[in-house]
Amino acid sequence: xxxxFRQVAAGDKQRLVDDVFHRVxxxxxxxxxxxSGGLHRLWKDAMVSWLSPPKSARGRYRVxxxxxxxxxxxxxxxxxxxxGTSVTITDINGAMLGxxxxxxxxxxxxxxxxxxQANAEMLPFADRSHDAYTIAFGIRNxxxxxxxxxxxxRVLPRGGRFMCLEFAPxxxxxxxxxxxxxxxxxxxxxxxxxxGDEQPYQYLVESIRTFPIPERFAFEIEEAxxxxxxxxxxxxxIAAIHSGFKV
Ligand code: SAM
Numbered sequence: 599x600x601x602x603f604r605q606v607a608a609g610d611k612q613r614l615v616d617d618v619f620h621r622v623x624x625x626x627x628x629x630x631x632x633x634s635g636g637l638h639r640l641w642k643d644a645m646v647s648w649l650s651p652p653k654s655a656r657g658r659y660r661v662x663x664x665x666x667x668x669x670x671x672x673x674x675x676x677x678x679x680x681x682g683t684s685v686t687i688t689d690i691n692g693a694m695l696g697x698x699x700x701x702x703x704x705x706x707x708x709x710x711x712x713x714x715q716a717n718a719e720m721l722p723f724a725d726r727s728h729d730a731y732t733i734a735f736g737i738r739n740x741x742x743x744x745x746x747x748x749x750x751x752r753v754l755p756r757g758g759r760f761m762c763l764e765f766a767p768x769x770x771x772x773x774x775x776x777x778x779x780x781x782x783x784x785x786x787x788x789x790x791x792x793x794g795d796e797q798p799y800q801y802l803v804e805s806i807r808t809f810p811i812p813e814r815f816a817f818e819i820e821e822a823x824x825x826x827x828x829x830x831x832x833x834x835x836i837a838a839i840h841s842g843f844k845v
Pocket of ligand 1: 615616619664665668669670671688689690691694716717718719733734735736739740741
C-alpha cells in the first residue's frame with residue numbers, strides 16, 4: 599500500500615496503522631525513547647500519577663488499558679497500585695502484545711496482567727466490567743474515535759474513570775516551526791535508521807497534525823457521556839492528558 603496518508607479513506611486507515619505497528623513492534627520501545635528524548639516516560643508517569651490507582655491490597659481495581667502495545671502504561675499502573683490492582687492490556691496488534699507479554703514475565707507482573715487482542719471500537723468485555731479505562735498514544739490511530747469513546751463509556755461502571763494521553767497539535771507559530779522541522783526532518787529519517795523504514799514515522803507526524811486540539815477533544819469525550827472532563831497540557835502543549843468520569 600502506498601503511504602499517501604492524507605488521502606486515505608477511513609476504512610483503509612486501520613490497515614495502514616496495523617502495518618505500521620507490525621513493522622516496528624520489536625524496536626518500538628527504543629524508538630519512543632529516541633524520538634521523544636525520553637519525554638514519553640515522564641508523560642506516562644504523569645498520567646498514572648493522576649490516575650492514582652489505590653495502593654491498598656484490599657478491594658479489586660480492574661484497569662483496562664486499550665491500545666496498550668508493549669505495556670508501558672499497564673506496568674506503571676501495576677507498580678503503583680496495590681495487590682488488588684490488575685490490568686487487562688488490549689491492542690489490535692498481536693505483535694505488540696507479544697512483546698508486552700514477554701516484558702510482563704521479566705518484570706514479574708504477569709500474574710496481575712492479561713493480554714487480549716481487540717479493537718478499541720468493539721471491545722470484547724461486558725458492560726461495567728472495569729474500574730478505569732486508559733489509552734495512551736492510541737486513540738489517534740483509531741479510525742472511528744466516537745465508537746472507541748462509546749466503548750470506553752460502556753465498559754465502565756458509575757464512578758469509573760477515563761484517562762487518555764495523546765499528542766496534541768501545536769498552535770504557537772514559533773514552536774510550530776521548530777516542531778515541524780523536527781517532525782519532518784528528524785523523525786522519519788530517525789525511524790529509518792532504527793527500524794529500516796521511514797514511512798511509519800511519516801504517518802506518525804501526519805496523524806498528530808490532524809488530531810483535534812485539547813478543548814475539542816474534551817468536548818468529544820463529553821459527547822460520549824463522560825462528566826467532569828478536564829485536561830492537563832504537557833511539555834508546552836505537545837501532549838495532553840484528558841480525564842473524565844462516568845457518573
Ligand atoms: N499505549 C502504548 C504506549 O503508550 O507505549 C502503545 C502506543 S502505540 C503508539 C499505539 C498502539 O495502538 C499500537 O500498539 C497499535 O497496534 C494500537 N492500535 C491501533 N489501532 C487500534 C485499534 N483500532 N484498537 C486497538 N489498538 C489499536
